[in-house]
Amino acid sequence: MTLNEEGLFMTLEIDNLRKRFGRTQALDGMSFTVERGDVFGFVGSNGAGKTTTMRIMLGVLSTDSGEVRLDGHPLDFDARHGFGYMPEERGLYPKLKVGEQLVYLGELQGMSKADATASMEYWTDRLGVSARRGDAVEALSLGNQQRVQLAAALIHDPQVLVLDEPFSGLDPLAVEDMSSVLREKADAGATVIFSSHQLDLVERLCNRVAIASLGKIVASGTLDELRTTDVPFVDVVSGAGESAARAALLPLGVEVTDAGGALRVALKGGVSDQDVLRALLGAGPVESFTPYRPHLTELFSHLVTVPPPAPPKPQKKKKGLAALFGGRK
Numbered sequence: 171m172t173l174n175e176e177g178l179f180m181t182l183e184i185d186n187l188r189k190r191f192g193r194t195q196a197l198d199g200m201s202f203t204v205e206r207g208d209v210f211g212f213v214g215s216n217g218a219g220k221t222t223t224m225r226i227m228l229g230v231l232s233t234d235s236g237e238v239r240l241d242g243h244p245l246d247f248d249a250r251h252g253f254g255y256m257p258e259e260r261g262l263y264p265k266l267k268v269g270e271q272l273v274y275l276g277e278l279q280g281m282s283k284a285d286a287t288a289s290m291e292y293w294t295d296r297l298g299v300s301a302r303r304g305d306a307v308e309a310l311s312l313g314n315q316q317r318v319q320l321a322a323a324l325i326h327d328p329q330v331l332v333l334d335e336p337f338s339g340l341d342p343l344a345v346e347d348m349s350s351v352l353r354e355k356a357d358a359g360a361t362v363i364f365s366s367h368q369l370d371l372v373e374r375l376c377n378r379v380a381i382a383s384l385g386k387i388v389a390s391g392t393l394d395e396l397r398t399t400d401v402p403f404v405d406v407v408s409g410a411g412e413s414a415a416r417a418a419l420l421p422l423g424v425e426v427t428d429a430g431g432a433l434r435v436a437l438k439g440g441v442s443d444q445d446v447l448r449a450l451l452g453a454g455p456v457e458s459f460t461p462y463r464p465h466l467t468e469l470f471s472h473l474v475t476v477p478p479p480a481p482p483k484p485q486k487k488k489k490g491l492a493a494l495f496g497g498r499k
Contacts, residue, residue, distance in 0.1 A: 180206045180241050182227075182330065182361060187236035189222055189385075196222045198385035200236070204363055204378070206329075209356045211372035212365045213466075214382030215474050220365040221258055223382075224332050228255050251279065254328030258335045258365075260319050262307045268294065268318050269303035272325055279326035286325065293321040298347060313344045320348060324355075331355060333364035337371060349375050373466045383474045396469055403462040404443050405432040410454030418453035419446065434462060 182204045189197040197219045204210045212220050225231040227238050229250055238245040263271055269290055276286025294300045297317040299310075307315060316336065323331060331352070337345050352362045353375065366372050372379060373393060380390035389396055408415035415433055419426055422445060425436040435446050443461070450456050 181239075182245075182363075183237075183239040183242075184223060184227070185237045185239060187223060187226060187238070188234045189219075189226065189231065190234055196385055197226075197233070197236075200382070200386050202380045202387050202390050204361055206361050207356050207359055208361055208363075208378050209352060209376045210361070210363045211376035211379040212363055212382065213367070213369060213372055213379060213470065214365075218382040218474070219385040220382055221334055224255075224334050224363075224365070227332060228253060251326075252329040254323035254326070254331045256319050256323040256331075256333040256336050258338075260315060262315065262319055262322065264308035265306055267304055267306055268299065268310070271307065272318070272321055275322050276325040281326055289325050289327070290321070293324050294318075296351065297321055298344075312339050313341055316340060317344065317347070320351070324351075328360065330361045331363065333362070335366060336364055337366055337368055345371065369466045369470055379466065381470060381473050388473045389469065393466070396466070397463040399463065402437045402443070404435050404437065404446060405429050405458070405460045405462045406435060406446065406450060406456065407432045407458035408450050408454055409457050410450075414453045415450055418449045422446065422449055429462070432458065432460075 184200055184202050184204075187197045187200040188195075200219055200223050202212075212223075214220050222231065226233050227245070229245075229247065240249050243249075266274075272290040272294070273283065273286045276289055277283060281289065290303075291300070294303055297320060299314050299317045299321070302310060302314060302318075307318060310318065316339070320333075320336065323333065333352075336348060340348065349371070352364070356362050376393070378390070378392055379396060380387050381396075382388070406415065408418075410418075412433065416426055419433075419435065422441050423439055424441050424446065425438060427434045427436075437443060437446070443459075447456065447459055450459075
């Protein structure tokens with residue numbers, strides 16, 4: 171286990187992971203780096219390798235090749251005590267009471283019963299389920315079960331949180347509660363890694379994002395880095411109408427495309443946004459003039475390839491009764 175001078179992990183590296191399940195190549199060189207204090211969004215279509223990567227990070231699965239490192243050293247069993255994990259398939263004991271279960275999980279992480287109890291009380295209160303401490307998990311709604319599952323991941327004050335689809339099925343209030351907790355943990359120096367298909371939430375909550383497709387990363391960086399295009403664009407709406415606006419822009423030689431009620435202008439060939447604005451004002455009033463950068467949803471749709479369905483396994487032809495008993499051929 172490696173720690174810096176403050177006793178905290180700094181850098182988690184996922185380096186060229188490969189994993190095959192039968193004929194399916196789940197990971198094909200998965201690589202990315204997460205720094206202390208990041209809220210890191212790990213996104214991709216179903217089958218992109220997100221869950222497999224997380225399970226390898228937690229030691230639930232082994233990798234065929236590649237390595238997970240913490241501050242430059244291979245991630246080992248001792249270091250994983252500093253991790254909190256929330257699996258996509260929730261792992262709570264349905265018959266156990268909420269409070270007893272969280273204390274038990276804290277003790278499994280090496281906490282004293284008193285410390286585990288204090289942490290249970292804090293997190294159930296912070297996540298809005300303190301009134302359900304005496305209830306069995308199976309008696310809770312899905313949303314409250316997820317709040318308890320997050321409390322289980324947080325019970326031992328981990329330095330790295332790995333959460334697989336933590337917001338799935340939550341109502342807006344629960345999403346806000348969970349988001350604020352994750353942001354607070356990151357602000358306190360913890361590292362948060364989570365996967366989600368709710369890209370608007372990822373864009374709002376994360377400072378860094380990696381987009382996975384077919385078992386590897388196809389884009390990663392800060393949101394500003396990902397949303398920066400090689401060619402700048404502006405979205406414009408002219409009071410003179412679309413036809414007049416296009417005619418006014420024609421002498422500039424710019425590329426103009428439809429953008430759902432606006433015109434999207436690519437600023438190529440040394441043309442500036444002020445050149446575009448002057449041309450449009452010559453045709454009439456300008457109702458809207460906005461720099462355009464693609465949102466995460468648009469980036470996702472352009473970068474991600476959905477894996478094809480696995481080919482069916484060949485079926486052995488069953489012999490009928492006639493064949494078994496020497497019937498007609």
